[in-house]
Amino acid sequence: MKLSPIHYTLSPADPKGHLYEVTLTISQPATPVQTVSLPNWIPGSYLIRDFAKHLIEVRANTQSGQHVELVSLDKSTWQFASDGAPVVLSYKVYAWDLSVRGAHFDETHGFFNGTSVFLGVDGQEQQACTLELLSTEFCVNQDWRVATGMPALSVDDRGYGLYEAEDYAALIDYPFEMGTYTEIHFEACGIPHRMVLTGLFNIDTQRLKQDLIKICETEIRLFGGEAPMESYLFQVMVTGSDYGGLEHRNSTALMCSRDDLPYVGMEEATEGYLQFLELCSHEYFHLWNVKRIQPKVYQQSDLKEPAYTNQLWWFEGITSYYDALILLRAGIIDAQQYLKVLAEQMTRVYRMPGRFKQSAAESSWLTWTKFYQQDENAPNAIISYYTKGSLIALGLDLTIRQHTQNRKSLDDVLLHLWNHYGQTGQGLEEYEIESICSQVSGLDLSEFFENYLYGTQDLPFADWLPLEGVSFGLRAPTSLTDKGGEAQGSLLPAHLGANLADTEHQTVKVTHVWQGQAAYQAGLAAGDEILALNGLKTASSSVIEKQLKRINLQNTSVSWSCHYFRRDELRQAQIELQPALHDRVELQLNAESQSAWLLLDDSQQNKTA
CATH class of the missing domain: 2.60.40.3650 (Immunoglobulin-like)
Structure with missing residues (x-):
């Protein structure tokens, strides 16, 4: 040959x-x-x-x-x-x-x-x-x-x-x-797919197969019903705790924890399993949105030097919005489960003070340094074009739907981009996506993009979501690891204003400090190891959480003495506790809601597209 x-x-x-x-x-x-x-x-x-x-x-x-x-x-x-x-x-x-x-x-x-x-x-x-x-x-x-x-x-x-x-x-x-891998074969819309998994794990291959079929077919239909490849391969490396994915033209490379895979006898889908399905949905979505609908600057890159674009808010943010929405449309999760996932995603934005200092467009442009090389000050200085981009996508979708009485949606923008750019190979110029959104929707969206994409304003979900039968609220955390969603337990009255991690030698390490909050005002910094609070040993972050739950700041101020190591030097500080920030998002579904956004079936999806 x-x-x-x-x-x-x-x-x-x-x-x-x-x-x-x-x-x-x-x-x-x-x-x-x-x-x-x-x-x-x-x-x-x-x-x-x-x-x-x-x-x-x-x-x-x-x-x-x-x-x-x-x-x-x-x-x-x-x-x-x-x-x-x-x-x-x-x-x-x-x-x-x-x-x-x-x-x-x-x-x-x-x-x-x-x-x-x-x-x-x-x-x-x-x-x-x-x-x-x-x-x-x-x-x-x-x-x-x-x-x-x-x-x-x-x-x-x-x-x-x-x-x-x-x-x-x-x-x-x-x-x-x-x-030597475990292999799963299936067809989605007549296209052969397979998943290979390497590592040590137990798995319910039949359940995973059926869920993958639902995800892949839902996405193929979203983009007009024709897949852009002759076959597709999911390559999965299974380890103890890793997570991530990278898209390719007819495949994706994934990593997941063995605990995230479904097992025989599992009744309700675990949080880890839904996270893995969301990852599969995300990378599969990139078949269209990244691998074929592309920024022109990436098409021209020789991969030797950075290629700069403001558009990653679209390519990663819109994909991040749809990855969980696809699970809802595919019938893998219901509307309430979707809102829980969405609330956690929104919380990741609302917990970042940096969202007022960096726009999603700037986050995209500076991905080579500020996003991909984050340091301990990242929460105070930057925002993620993945998470903020996904909220911009949600805001776009709701805005288009509500101003066109659901005759148009973000689906229509995606299909337009696929037909005119993805299938033709034409790359997108800077700022072109914004004009296309206005063109396809028939709306003047210039102020929307000025405020939320190139500006740093929070999107007004408290105004938009009730029109879809969903209430939006911000509350205090119930624990130091609270990710948002419906409150599980009583709210913390106070917070240190820092992220904490347990160490193997029974101290608590400060990983991030929020500017202006209690730990910041006391002089604590990332890397410090807390030994004791108020003269009592602090062996874990759960000990600190228990102490915080006993605080009452309504009628008096509370000050804690803190002993900690900075490098190998013993230091002492006074922490003046502050009320816990209301930065966890809670979404509640109105039982009477018939929102087209949340209840699209196959026929409605095709009509919208």
């Missing part, structure tokens, strides 16, 4: 050393010099990660084995002199990043993204690429199989062999999973 002019081999060579061995054959290098490079970031994750730091022993030779001098131009780019004859580059990749963004390899499984392992041939990015995935003795003995969305040319029954990608951008957009 004929190989492409750009041909790779990858061998899972050393599981104990976590090393992949890679070769790149360039049949017709440019003359008089050819450069090769590795991306510095991966699409969908906006941080310079310098994947090239994991490359070892990068060498070049002619096909006959003669050495070719390779010159390093910068941290991720190499160059060699060329007369046009074929050249073979070889290198090793250290793969010990257990995440959805990089490459990982040990005795339990192998996983890699192309951005971590495949050098690109500069100037020949449009060339088709072939990849031969080699099976080693270790892979044979362990009976490892391969799961990927990359088109196969000639592979064995375990998936090893020859694959082809239409160009370099496609090559790096098909992650690979190798190992």
Whole structure:
């Protein structure tokens, strides 16, 4: 079988050393010099990660084995002199990043993204690429199989062999999973889907399968009923506590806790399981909104330098709004359960003082630093374009529905973008989405975007939601870990104004301090370890919570003495307690509500779209 002019081999060579061995054959290098490079970031994750730091022993030779001098131009780019004859580059990749963004390899499984392992041939990015995935003795003995969305040319029954990608951008957009995994097959709207799960876990595969079918079919119908791919793959790495996902053109790489998976005999869906389904819904939604409906600046990026856009509030925020709404529309959760999830999502915004200092548009623009490199002051300084973006999406949806008597909704905007941008490959310019929202809805939304997207005002949900039969309120927390929703227990009368975490040596560590609140005024800072309050040992945050519940600030002020370590220095402070902030969102559904927003069935969805 004929190989492409750009041909790779990858061998899972050393599981104990976590090393992949890679070769790149360039049949017709440019003359008089050819450069090769590795991306510095991966699409969908906006941080310079310098994947090239994991490359070892990068060498070049002619096909006959003669050495070719390779010159390093910068941290991720190499160059060699060329007369046009074929050249073979070889290198090793250290793969010990257990995440959805990089490459990982040990005795339990192998996983890699192309951005971590495949050098690109500069100037020949449009060339088709072939990849031969080699099976080693270790892979044979362990009976490892391969799961990927990359088109196969000639592979064995375990998936090893020859694959082809239409160009370099496609090559790096098909992650690979190798190992002994649990596999689930199903069809959604006639399209074959599968999920592979690696790790140690117990699972009710039938329940998960049925829920995935509902999610995928609901989303396909939302975008007009035609899926944008011939097949789809969920790759899931199951661990003790991880969580995350990254979208690809016909697959997604996910991580979840084994406790989040459904188990045989589980009656009510656990909070963890719903969170996992929401993650699946989110990444599947990206098939349309990110992978095909895209900012123009991302289409033009070579992945070497940051690409800046104000539009992530749409691509992540709108996706974050729909991920749980899809569970409602699919019949996996009811309206009250959805409002609980929504209240918790809203609470994550209302607990951030930084929402008054940074707009969602600015959060998107500065994702490379302020969002992806958050520090202990983040709650005071920034807002997330995921969470604030999802509230902007909710506000947009309600505004459009209420001003058009439900003749139009945010669904219509999505379908317009899919028809005119996603299916045509045209990228979105800055500020174009805002004008499209006005165009599709027939409303002048300029003030909406000025106030809530480019400004820092809170959205007036107390005015909007009652029109949908839902009451909106802000209350004090009932505990230090209260995430919002209906109050479970009595409200805390006071709060320290800090996030706390228990340590293994029976102290309580301060992780974040809210500016202007009690801990801030007392001089406490992130990293401090509280030893005692009012002369009593503070072995855990639950001890502090019990003390706070006994406080009465109605008729008197309360001051606590606090002993704590800052680094290795013992310090003392006086904490003047303050009333607990009302920053937990509570949503209540009117039993008589027939809101089209909450009760859309399939026929109404199709009509709206």
